[in-house]
Amino acid sequence: MLQIVIQGRGGQGAQTAGNLLAAAHFAAGRQVQCFASYGGARRGTPVSSFLRVDDRPVRLRCDIERADAILCFDASLLAGPLLGCADARTLIVVNSARPASEFAHELPGRHVIPVDGLAIARRHGLGRIVNSALLGGLARAVGAPSLAVLQATLNERSPKLRDENLAACEAGWQAVDAQLREEAPR
Numbered sequence: 001m002l003q004i005v006i007q008g009r010g011g012q013g014a015q016t017a018g019n020l021l022a023a024a025h026f027a028a029g030r031q032v033q034c035f036a037s038y039g040g041a042r043r044g045t046p047v048s049s050f051l052r053v054d055d056r057p058v059r060l061r062c063d064i065e066r067a068d069a070i071l072c073f074d075a076s077l078l079a080g081p082l083l084g085c086a087d088a089r090t091l092i093v094v095n096s097a098r099p100a101s102e103f104a105h106e107l108p109g110r111h112v113i114p115v116d117g118l119a120i121a122r123r124h125g126l127g128r129i130v131n132s133a134l135l136g137g138l139a140r141a142v143g144a145p146s147l148a149v150l151q152a153t154l155n156e157r158s159p160k161l162r163d164e165n166l167a168a169c170e171a172g173w174q175a176v177d178a179q180l181r182e183e184a185p186r
Helices: 014-027 100-106 117-123 131-142 147-157 162-183
Strands: 002-009 031-038 046-054 069-072 091-095 111-115
Touching: 002 014, 002 131, 014 031, 014 046, 014 131, 014 147, 069 131, 091 131, 100 111, 111 131, 111 162, 117 131, 117 162, 131 147, 131 162, 147 162
Parallel strands: 002 069, 069 091, 091 111
Antiparallel strands: 002 046, 031 046
């Protein structure tokens, strides 16, 4: 079972990202469970989305205690509560322009993959909307869903700016792909 935690701040789209990722995994033929947790239910407060993906029906009904992957919309949230569900095997994809080497010093023993979602979103005409870029990056980091399935889901569910969202998704996927290729032993 793949367990993913998505965290952001109210208004950043973490909840939407969780729903889109769940829909993409379901479209790929997997069983999914997606639920959210809202802090103060206002802009700027931490918001979490939790996702479980498996080949069999997901019957587990508790919080995610150990995530396989974390998608963090705001690097300032990479702290106590969020990192409490991570261990050395957890892939952490974070929206940040900072290089991975900086995170290696701050969070030793963690596998942090930064994606400059804001730069990607702006480059593709999405302003500050980073969902698609970060989802592409996360999908590449965990190896699922495929880029084609994720883009088909975005194409179906994006109410506007479809081409821009598809391009940002692919750019996020490519950004993480490039980092993983650099990390690979030669």
